[in-house]
Amino acid sequence: MSFIKKFIEQETINRRNLLLGAAYGVGGLVAAKTLGAGSAQAALTDPAVAWSYRNRTNPYWNEIVSGGEAFVESLGKSKDFLTHLINEGSSEKSLSDVKSLLAKTNGNLALAIDTNDAPNARPVVESVAEAGAYVSTLWNKTDDLHPWDFGDNYVSHMSWSDEGPAEKTARILLDAMGGKGGVVHLGGIASNNPAIERLNGLKNALKDYPDVELLDAQPADWDTQKANQVMSSFLTRYGDEITGVHCANDTIAYGVLEALRAEGIEDMPIVSYDGNPQAVDLVGQGKILATVFTNPHWGGGITAALAYHAAIGSFKPSEEPNEHREFYGPTVFITPDDAAEFKKSFIENVPTYDWTDFWGPSNGQIMYK
Amino acid sequence: MNDLLTRDMLVKWAPLIVLIVLVLMFALIEPRFFSVRNFARIGISSAPALMVAIGVTFIIIMGSIDLSMEGTVSVCAVAFAFCFLALGGTLWSAAWLALPLALVVGAVIGLINGLVHVKLKIPSFMASLAMGFVGTGFALLLTGGDRVRIEDEAFRSLLTVRWFNFPIMCYVALAFLLIAWFIQTRTTLGRNFYAVGGGEELAHASGLNVNRVRVLGFMLAGVFYAVGALLAVGRIGIAETATGSNFMFVSITSVVVGGTALWGGIGGVFNTLIGVLIVNVIGNGMVVVGLPGYVQDGVLGLLVIIAVVLSTDRKSVDFVK
Known part of the structure; x- marks a missing residue:
């Protein structure tokens, strides 16, 4: 069977399962709220959603951010609801923009970010956690920085091993x-x-x-x-x-x-x-x-979705296993046999993803050498 | 003293000597470097850069600088590609109109560039750098970050059809080099560039409309950037925002290495030809002799400094800014 077929089938099955799971999750949340099951870890209401990245001139980052926009549209908001923090390749700008936005939103923020370089991930994550906001990272972080060391506020990290x-x-x-x-x-x-x-x-x-x-x-x-x-x-x-x-x-x-x-x-x-x-x-x-x-569109959307859903309390990151906190993004092989099929399902129509299927297409826990 | 060995003669011919020494050096290390096929490859990589470098040569002769080439090349390339495809997508239809149109686009950007510099009295360094960014942004806006492919066989014959082992684009570049030489030596405008670069106050006092010369210079540069853009698209068959990348470094370096002085008034388009060849021979030669990638940038920088030391007459200036 071709890579693509397998990928799509896997996707469909996961989507079905997770739709059910998500329905259950949202139901549970509503129930908890009506029952007044107080907010021990205060979940946020209607947090701002932001993507912090290099810039849009690169087709790859353009795809990532278009995924983030697709995600906020799936919430019934307009594209403009997504705040863009553009670091232009500067870690200093990346960090100071995040701090400004945290101050502006008073910590009511779900942030997706590539911190530009690995050492910058720690100060970003620490500022976010301190403000009580939620962050998911993509690509850059040092090997000694782990989401599970920050309770719920550092939701997840996704990367690719090439x-x-x-x-x-x-x-x-x-x-x-x-x-x-x-x-x-x-x-x-x-x-x-x-x-x-x-x-x-x-x-x-x-x-x-x-x-x-x-x-x-x-x-x-x-x-x-x-x-x-x-x-x-x-x-x-x-x-x-x-x-x-x-x-x-x-x-x-x-x-x-x-x-x-x-x-x-x-x-x-x-x-x-x-x-x-x-x-x-x-x-x-x-x-x-x-x-x-590597499906950057999905990667960009799901990183924002993870931060957002953790922020509103759809799931509690600290109760998830480690492979749901640090994981590899999807890889799909395209060979002459399946190029036509791939083109039909991924390029001619961008698939509508289920942004609550957080880990379906992911590729296992990140291993450190 | 022997007339052939005066200082002036030496300075005049130094860039060519540098080029010949480089070619011999690479040929000694790796004989395969010294082949017609490889010279054709160097020709292909030099042709677009030569056009851009000739454009900026005029500006540098005036004692100004133009850093807008990356943005201008991108806009011209993208504008050409969109028009070419919209008008039929092959040279044998109305689409050939996209060629002159690209030149017009280049001239218009140069005109704006020159007016911003002259009318708003912003130094050419800043005005042109800013225009370059505007151009890159505009090209991105046009393409939305996508690449535009030009598949037309007739247009791509610039690369694929060879006369005497060299692709057509090399001859096109040569033709434009001759046009540039004609402008430089046989027109009033060309001589005015030298007048402005050699002493602006003097030129102004002798009744020359310096501002007009400057604006025309930037327009002319824009046209040559556009030719460079067309050859760059011909070379890889893709027009995109990144088409203009790297042209700034290559063109300015080439002009200076060729012996045109950054303070103006000295040099010309044939110096630029030698300069472009030096830079591309170094680039090609380093890969051909098998230098590791991380050494190449450092070596390129060193060779550029050495080439400048050898090929410019620093005795004639009192200070360097």
Whole structure:
């Protein structure tokens, strides 16, 4: 069965279960309220919802935030109900914006945030907890910071481990190369965690393919034009020795494809990552052999939803198991066989998600090395 | 003393010598660097950058600076792509009108840029930097963060069709280089750029409308940015907000490395050609000889400093700002 089918089926089942669960949860909440079961951990009423992130010019963050907007719309509010805190890549701004908003809302706040870098997560979480507000984090936090150390106020953390999925796409690539020849890797910004993990994924896979040589790995900074130039330089250095290309993401793959086209090379095996719509089209045409979709729309929506529902008391985070507090986001593999199906169900219509199915598509508890 | 070896001659030819030394150095380390196919690759990566760098050369000769190229290139690329697709999506239809339209868009942005600088009396550094941000924001507004693909075979022949081993875009860039050279040496406007850069007060006192020259300079730069945008789209087949990324560093560096002085009045478009080639030879060469990625940025910075030291005549200025 294809990855997509499995994913969708899993989704549907989970959704059904959780709808029931959610109905029960809301019912319980109403009952508790009518019975005047006082608020020991004072749940908030009608908290403000905010997303704090880098900026919207990047398609990835655009998707994340569109998920946050879809979530607030599901509450019957307008898009504008979501407050945007834009840090422009500055941790200091990220923290000071959060503090201002906490002061403004008097702690009546459900916050979804990527704190820009890992060390900034602790001061953000501490300020939020101190103000009695609720926060869910995405991507960045240090390994020693855990939601369960903050009672209910630090609701959850979601991240992705790209090593496993990148290894899987690497295997698809290495098989397509017939298990021999030379592969080059074009990576993201060298210090970025996903860039490191995606290269590691390739290296892990290569251990099982002794006849394939990793000719070179160079950073292409997630940038199409840079990737284009790096790939053409690779062609000078290695020429026909290159029989496969492993790209750290889709934008890099576009640049690689054009560098190959300039040389009249049409059938080079290439794999990439991210599942952008154009990459999915290219997978459908067989020009890219595989890419990985991490569903940023869902990730952005569910992070806001977790903070919000914890804030209004739909569930009590401290009663949830650890794998519901720190977990990996979803990964969906897209190969030429299922590209068309994927496009139909994820790109042509953005699925309407059940934003109370908090953990359905997630991918297990975060493991630390 | 031998006439061929005077200081002036040496300074004049230093950028070319730097380029030749670099090529020989990379060729010695990795013989595969020295092949026609690789020169074609360097040509492809240089062509859009050359257009942008020529644009800013005119501004720098005037002693001003223009940092709006990233925004301008993005807006021109996106505007071109949308019009091209709306008018038929292939060069063999009315869509070819998108080409001149992109140049007009570039000129208009340059005009606004120049007027903001001259009329509001904002230093060109700040005015153009701000215009660049406006441009990037506007391009984002147009695309909504998406990429626009240009698939038309005729337009993409800029990259895919080769004459004498070099793709058409290299010849287009060469043609525009000649046009720029013509403007620089054979028109009043071109000579006025040097007059303004060499001594603005003097130029003004001799009856030259300096403000008009400045505005025209920014417009002309905008047109060349637009040509750069078209070649950049031709190279990767995608127009997006990020199309303009990195052009600021590459173009300013190239102009300076080529021997055009940032204080104005010295240099020209052929210096810029050499400068662009130096920067791209370094970029290509470092990957070809296999320097690790994390060393490359540092080495590029060092080589740029060395190239500037060798190729500009610092004796002729009293102070550096």
